[in-house]
Amino acid sequence: MTSSTKNQAERTVLVGVPASPGFAMGKAFPIINREVSVVEETLPESRIAAEEQLFLKAVNKTVAEINKIKEISESRTGLRDSLIFATHLMILQDPGLVNGILDKIRKDHKNARWAVHVVLGSYIDKFEKIDSPAMRDKAADLRDLYNRLLGAMDDSGPVLEDVATDDGVVLVAHEFLPSFLMTIKPGQVSALAMDTGGRTSHVAILARSLQVPVVSGLRNVAALIKPEDTIIVDGSGGMVIVNPNEDDIRRFHERQEVYERQRRELFTMRRLEPMTRDGKYITLHANIELPTEAEKVMDFGATGIGLYRSEFLFFRKDAPSEQEQCEAYKQILETVAPCPVTIRTLDAGGDKLVPGITSANEANPFMGWRSIRVCLDREEIFCEQLRALLMANMRGNLRILLPMISGLSELRRAKMLINRCREELESRGHKVAAVKVGVMIEVPAAVMLVDKLAKEADFFSIGTNDLIQFTLAVDRTNELITDMFQPHHPAVLSMIYQTVMAAHRQGIPVAVCGEMGSDPFSVLLLVGLGVDELSMTPWSVMATKKIIRSMNFEDVRETALTVLTMDDAESVNAYLKAKYAQTIKDLGISSLLGDDGEKQN
Incomplete structure (x- = not known):
């Protein structure tokens, strides 16, 4: 559920889903999706082989990219979380998907980018229409592959803007994709705020492993946030405060201090017996x-x-x-x-x-x-x-x-x-x-x-x-x-x-x-x-x-x-x-x- 309240001109409070615990405050860095333009072309027979090769090379390049991201994930978050990217590889190498795109090129004489757009887009549409968080996670996986394949075919790289490297940056987006999250360097961002997702989404799972606070399910945070807005992210309570006032900042520091103290205190339990009184x-x-x-x-x-x-x-x-x-x-x-x-x-x-x-x-x-x-x-x-x-x-x-x-x-x-x-x-x-x-x-x-x-x-x-x-x-x-x-x-x-x-x-x-x-x-x-x-x-x-x-x-x-x-x-x-x-x-x-x-x- 999302709600907003304005107690003064620019202060806004948004309530979403507590997806990854912790507290952070920093400057907003909105992640804007570049427009992906795909034009339909009907090809002469002489260009079919070249378009096939363009698509297959894009698949190989994307496989290599995902394997690299999977290795990063294994080292940073463990094998279980890296399985998200193993799933990406299985989807990308699925014969039904690959052959469907190749058939669109060979039989319909369509260009490779359009073939990917139509075939993979139909998969995405199907999963997005199923009212289930698990299916929406699957649609996000497919969008991740869609963006990477199209980028690999025109050497444009990832479709998301580069992330600022300042300490304390809070990334804000309509949706984060798992592979993008794994490209962020340790300490590069302090928290995430996103319109979509929930506690069980792939991004939330990865963020908890990386100990990055996240509030998801905010619905309209991407539209509200402007670059350089100051944001407080409460990943434990599921709340985001945009342009906080002095009281907000004071409470944030108090709660952050309590949170860190409680984390430290827990370690005193390690050598004690799990025995009731x-x-x-x-x-x-x-x-x-x-x-x-x-x-x-x-x-x-x-x-x-x-x-x-x-x-x-x-x-x-x-x-x-x-x-x-x-x-x-x-x-x-x-x-x-x-x-x-x-x-x-x-x-x-x-x-x-x-x-x-x-x-x-x-x-x-x-x-x-x-x-x-x-x-x-x-x-x-x-x-x-x-x-x-x-x-x-x-x-x-x-x-x-x-x-x-x-x-x-x-x-x-x-x-x-x-x-x-x-x-x-x-x-x-x-x-x-x-x-x-x-x-x-x-x-x-x-x-x-x-x-x-x-x-x-x-x-x-x-x-x-x-x-x-x-x-x-x-x-x-x-x-x-x-x-x-x-x-x-x-x-x-x-x-x-x-x-x-x-x-x-x-x-x-x-x-x-x-x-x-x-x-x-x-x-x-x-x-x-x-x-x-x-x-x-x-x-x-x-x-x-x-x-x-x-x-x-x-x-x-x-x-x-x-x-x-x-x-x-x-x-x-x-x-x-x-x-x-x-x-x-x-x-x-x-x-x-x-x-x-x-x-x-």
Whole structure:
């Protein structure tokens, strides 16, 4: 939502989406899109070959540019965020897209620039008409490629103006494209303000990794801002103040000082135990995407890795070999040994397209051929990964996690393949350490069978993102039903509680590795429901530890049992807010997590 208020001639307050936390103030630098002029030409036969070559050379040049940007992203923000650009490469090299453009040149005798404009433009139009943030992100990816291809064909380079290099610059635009953001040098800008996007957009994800404050969804900020306007960006509360007055500037400095102090204070949590005031220990682990991230996990106070998403090894042109996988897994396992490491087996499909394995043509990919279904259908790929995992487990601290399990037959077949791979390795003379095998509880069917699954699994890990989505039949990327994606819906909480109770009856632990594990109110609720372990981004570990050390287990358990009797999410949220909002505010962590909630007029 966007609103504006003018208390004096030039002061304007805009409220949008808090996309990346933090506070910044500086001079505005509007990013203006150059006009892209594309003229339709009908070509004689003699020019067709030359236009084909012009297009193909532009593709090769753009691929090289994106690969360079992808390398920059990997070094600055990590492998997970660089996958945005891996997706760009997959789109650009898609045979349907490339052949469609070539056909427009060859069969219709159109010039290459017009062919790109028509074919890629039709893709963009299609995604923009779908009322879903995820589809609009896809349209932004395609616009990024569109601009680069046209620029490569006339050597005009990127279609955005060069960015000023002054310290403290606040970039303002209708839309930022991910590749543009990665070309900005560290320290070159202090914040971003944009008309489009949300907290889950690609730009927001990258900005949080780069620790650049962002407010998105402002709708008309690009039209309002003039060069050299002074701007305050509150990325924690989702607010932009244009030409602030003295009171605004004073409050900005106060809040910025508080924010930085709270960041520093969090680091005092690193060596403290995640134990409630009445002695209940809650295991805190970290989620990682890149093997080298394992070195940082302990620095943030985690005591192990609760989720390593192994599919990120596969986001490359050629699948990693068994030996390459083994080395990657070994690096993680040995870095944090003797602490446990949970490695999820290949979770391909859905929004994670793996070259040579998954398809982009499924009508409903999130409920299609993905995760354990892919692995069990492609045993050669699955067994190669299992052998690599077992060989890497030299220190005996590996836990294998199976995603998207919906029934006993899948679990039993996966365990059978693990045993087969163990026997195969032992027959070759390898010594194979014991390994625990866990099940991700993220499908309602798994909850219905949780008592039976608990008898055959060594641990559970609840993937709350998918569990909420599947339980409530709500696409969390669709803004038309965003309000219906409720982590505290009674059905979701009941499923979590059922899972915990069934696991504890069999003496196995339960972890939560979804986004609920780093939300303050959800942490209090999950601990009360009996969850044994929380896994989250490394940075969130310290804030979560601070929450745990502030609570009494018996108090949050009583709260959780009370909440389980409630009829709707609104009642649950109101009850939690009334009971714990002041406590969370006193802990001083809200602004660090990007939900400050304080709006100024």
